[in-house]
Amino acid sequence: MTPAVGRLTRRSEFLRIARARRKWAAPGLILQTDRFHASSAHDADDRRVGFTVTKKVGNAVIRNRVKRRLRAVAREILPHRARGGFDFVLIGRKGTLIRPFEALKSDLVQALDRTGTLERIADTRNGNHSGSTS
RNA sequence: CCAGAUGGCCGGAUGGCCGCCGCCGCCUUCGGGCGGGGGAGGAAAGUCCGGGCUCCACGGAAACACGGUGCCGGGUAACGCCCGGCGGGGGCAACCCCAGGGAAAGUGCCACAGAAAGCAAACCGCCUGUCCGCUUCGGCGGGCGCGGCAAGGGUGAAAGGGUGCGGUAAGAGCGCACCGCGCCGCCGGUAACGGCGGUGGCAGGGUAAACCCCACCGGGAGCAAGGCCAAAUAGGGGCGGCAGCCGCGUUCGCGCGGCAGAACGGUUUCCAGUUCGCCGUCCGGGUAGGCUGCACGAGGCGUUUGGCGACAAACGCCCUAGAUGAAUGGUCAUCGACCGCCGGUUUCGGCGGGAACAGAACCCGGCUUAUAGGCCGUCUGGCUCA
């Protein structure tokens, strides 16, 4: 069972996560994260993700491609390797476009580890089942 | 074959795995699931023009502003776009480029240089009359002249037609020929304009992407327009100043209604209309929630007919993206136009990289800008062969 990953769409939520100052920059991406506010509407095990690609990265075509690669890597990693109860913001960089996909995935795992949001159970399950991804 | 001109089209392909957003059908424990079908561009871009659509002004009218366009005719819903022609310029040519109305309605400007820059004028100079000096008697030099001239020199971007011949004291449209220009007439053309003939000795420098004049066009804002629903709430509040008249209520602070008054279109005037106590100052609160607008339209494709063409008409077929932190993809493999390096240097072989510009946001018609490479057609010039 893979838990669902919600999307962040409100500007105020992005600003809140940026204020938390819990972030780590990898060569392919930057991760910002924060424990989301306890409200009755959300389960404690939920996790949500948003994407930010600024105009500095490139024109609209490049920004779209960067965002799509970030979405693809988040879809593969976040559901079973990120801790529940957190919001994540992935920020695209100039290197996101040309970085190999496997390296981008390990960048995200490393960023989760450095921000203390890597799921420990998923870590052992990864070692048991598939050693090809690392 | 080489060089060039021009018009149109394409602008990565195939497959595996995993995904995203609408639409239709079925099932559903209303969370969703299954199946089918669809899903970026020639510029989607810049937002430079023209429209549709929506709201405001809404009825209007006139004048004045303001902005835009600018040879002629046609096409179009419309245009500053397109087509055909005219004129000017460039090219051997195909062909390309041109904001291309008016400078004898008026105003302004033309720095520096130059005598003079717009009423024309005369610095050097040329010629001449007269006086003086010299003389080899041909002349030379100097002064004076409200004497003549504008050919030559010089300045300038530009100096009041150009070239040649005649003419003259020297010269000059002074005369003549050709060219240019103005005016008149005739002919051709729908017109711009062109041709021919006559006539005038030349008047009228340039600049209108300077003001301007003439002709024509234009009400303003924009889908964050606008409508519906939900939430919130106030008809926001405080302070200071000014508040005409009447009626009602009054807790005597004031409140409500009417008249008056004020505000509102680019300006003014007139009626009509809408809104509202007015002015100044300070303090707040809330909001980028949902649905709709929103995908059948000046729509696309094909054939025929009319037209030089832009395009139009008729008939037939088709439905073709609708997201909203914003879908239309991620990844792997194979093929690959093309590029670089090396060996060979005609063919070819090896290695490495690998598709240009670029992403709909209410929708159309244009323009402009960016764009690796490739395909097809037409035409021009040159060379070779038959």
Added chain:
RNA sequence: GACCCCAUCGUCUAGCCAGGUCUAGGACGUCAGCCUUUCACGCUGAAAACACGGGUUCGAAUCCCGUUGGGGUCG
């Protein structure tokens, strides 16, 4: 997405809207020299810009068109 505005030395600006001695002026800053035992202050001097590409004009920072880069507003 729509609608507007701006661009001049390293920085802030004048000149633009009546085109010409504009080779673009000023202030702060920078550099060099003088002054001072030295530094500062002061004095003298120098370097340094019209965003880019076309057009109009004899002549463009100025007028017109296009491009690029910044900035602002929206209920």
